[in-house]
Amino acid sequence: MLKRWGLPLILAGMAVIGLWAFLGRPIDLPPAPEPKLHCVSYTPFRGDQTPYDRSLVIPAAQIAEDLDLLKPITDCVRIYATDQGLDQVVPLAADRGMQVLLGIWIGSEPAIFEPQIVKAIALAKAYPQAIKAIIVGNEVLLRGEQSGETLAALVTRVREATGLPVTYADVWGFWQKAPQSLVDAVDFMTIHILPYWEDDPAPSTMTVPHLEYVLGEMGRQFPGKRLMIGETGWPSAGRAREDAIPSIVDQARYLRDFLVYAKAHALDYNFIEAFDQPWKRAQEGAVGGYWGLFDGNRHAKFDWFKPVSNHPDWPLLAALSILLGLATLAVARPAVGDWRAAVAPTIVAMAGGFLMMLQAERAYLIYVTPTDLAVELGLLAQSFAVLLFTLRGQTDLGTAPLAAATRWLIALDTRPVPVATLLRLTILVGAATVAVALAFDSRYRGFPIATYAVPAASFLLLQWQTGAILRPIVDGREERILSLILIGCALFIAWFEGPLNWQALAFCALLLIFAFNMIGAWRRPVRGLSVVPAA
Template sequence: MGTLLRWLPPLLLAAALTYGFWAWIGRGIELPPAPDPKLACVSYTPFQGDQTPYDRTLVIPPEQIAADLDHLKPVTDCVRIYATDQGIDQTVPLAAERQMQVLLGIWIGSEPESYEPQIARAIELAREYPQAVKAIIVGNEVLLRGEQSGERLAELVTRVKAATGLPTTYADVWGFWQKAPQSLVDAVDFMTIHLLPYWEDDPKPAEEAIHHLDYVLETMQAQFPGKVLMVGETGWPSAGRAREDAVPSLVEQAKYLRLFMRDVAARGIDYNIIEAFDQPWKRHQEGAVGGYWGIFDGARMAKFDWFGPVSNHPDWQAKAGLAVAIGLVCLGIARFRNVTAGWRAAWLFSFLALAGGSAVALQLDRASLITVSGFDGAVETGLLLQSLLVLTLALRPMPTLGTAPLAAAVDWAAQARMPVPFVGLLRFAVFVGAATVALALAFDGRYRGFPLATYGLPAILFLVIQIRAGVFLKPSADPDLADGRLSRVFSAIFVGCGLYLLWAEGPKNLEALAFVAILALLTLNLAGAWRRDAAFAANGAATAPTG
């Protein structure tokens, strides 16, 4: 009983600090309120769950679109659609029934046989429901994709306008409008420009992005005097990887949209927000960030309101409870057969367990955001199990890191020898995973996030294990130099990729800096093997025969 009571005070304090940590990161942030309870227009793509526009056999049922429009009616009277196939054309008559308007998009690709039916259908809809069609958008970012010339787009715009008599335009990123031929500028009734500060070459945080908006609008008005401008797409992602100091989050999304609405209201410029609902299929193209531009999530729940405080973790209380539960379960498993501990050990392991529980809870949160396919789910489940095993190992009374070096894991995998070098296999899995992620970020990092909790927890805990085992920064007694060769390979990857990320991401990206710090900790984990190699080399030179 005395031993159990020794654990109680540190566990209670650690739990209180865990609760305080989650309360802090989940606190509501005060933001400027939106000037109007209704949005001018929002981009609407009806795909849900596993539905994707790449499934050309898919036809969206009209009742699904009707339910979405009923959901959107309280927040906007206008939706922008991008195509007239796959059942999306039903948006127009369904919007007309609800006294809503549609920015009717025609998807223009490289092949006439794909876009000519869309043009024909759009003309039919515009003639049948003229009161519901606010304007027709002939092509979306076609110049950006390089699929048609500006002159050809001008011809299509002119043709659709003549057939419908409705306002007609073309939509693209503002920089491509600056390079567009005059024929296209003259053909449109107004210029629909896309402005996505998160994706700009020089990204800015949400509050500074509004200044960039002012710059773009003033630049475009100066270059095209007398031409009416509409912001056809703007928004901010609520999840995904940071780009410099442009950080996706619920708070930043709400902040940008509220500030944007105030800015355009003062200027009297029409606009469209991207987008109505999160689109999971976009994560296949753009990583996690692509799927989280909606003002509603995939379950059609509002992410935030437009006037009150906004939290990045509105469910922080549940996450705090999960973190405490994870920490206690790992501690219980690690100490099931030996709860004996001095005061110092009880305090150390209590705080380590619950801090590790918070890290795993954060990892679980990220896994839920980035998982798209069954394969993704299997990988993330394996990584969560890896973190739980490392945490449990670090909480054991007698860690035995030195008995299972990396080379032992490789030998076991090659020869399937017994006993299984469990710790070595676990370390090897962590290093292989971290090296794979580091290389992926270095060579193809635009859409990849930084798995901070996934590898930060093992990086710290393996150092703790080494310190407790008395092998940190000390040469190993194992004469097998294979472990040193593995250490050199992993160290070269971690150091090289870390230096590249520092250069490529810049000092403003705190997520990138944190991941570089994790790579440094993982490199430090390998320092003992390097020192052992040096020691063996020196001993070999001293005892080598001279002739």
């Protein structure tokens, strides 16, 4: 056995290690000019804590622990509300010689935000030295929950009650549409500049040109009005938007380039954000939960001065990938005569292990609820099953018509259907469902490339082995419907996302592979040419 499998396993294992070493290689970036931020957004929620749980009050000890962790990198935190225990941030920050950008959350219902205004005024009177400014409302105009005139009145009320600098915060484009009364009411304009979320997204390498453009536009429209950047930052995980790619390296690059520019131009700013917030993934997809400089476990994601890796734990990931590949070989037990015959199944198993590890990593990043986790584990099991059937040469997985499976599922046919055929139907329907969701509601949805890479490659391999790629399929109604959905969605997604989004293009390529796998359904049988039976 060692003679048959030893050399192929060694070579394939080295290839897997090489792939992970490449993905995890440290990237040299210009160092940050200084180890401190002017201010950083702070929301204290951890784990399954969420602001939507109105009964939740964050313990003071939890906030104190966070502030002690943030003190070395900033002397200021921005908070967005004064309820759920957030009012405790002000005295705790004062005890540590820190300041607070004190936010009042303004929504659509005065009965809810009025107590926050009262609380903020009381905090301002009790701890005036600890409050850098008061921010009355965050992106209220963007959400359409109050008018600019109403916000102007609230800003004026808070300033008169506290005597402290007061502002309002929103995306820079909404400031451009704000009424003059709001512009006049604030002591300075707090603008949000988030290149990733722009209508025309900018990559992390375009930090300086984008900042210069926005600040130039705001300066021309509001001459003489002081500006503060209230939010700027970059996500470390999630879907790409054109060539704006979330990653740890891109986040570190944005931070460092921004700090160089901010220092050179004496900008006042607040960076978003201190800690990853898992609850935001339910609102904004995976990307919403990964804007923190620290992860949800309060570990720094990268060093501000040294090279940065997207996969600093790549040796562990490589080892797990190899173990997954070995597990599929051990369960499948493909029969081979010598080491040459063992090369192909070894490559398939190790490539599958590598892709499943990428899939597991993505599942960890995107799941929110236990149901989400169960779905992701089910998809991992699906990939594992596909590998087993492929290694065993079970051609039903890549070639069986879908009619028999659909008739069995709706109880029109009681004859047994191979598990591989049902798995094939499940995969194709699942891919079509994801494709439709991305075509109609893509903003917060990611591209499950690794999830469908194993099935797509396996279908092609099995069809090629049996010579069934162009073979006509009798009664291929299901295949024709699914292939139309897959091709239509692939073309629309590629057009909508644009040619710069490699994640979208890669997923569209997988959809087209699935559609190509069913091309035989569009060919009429010709005399003398064998066909794949419907059942």
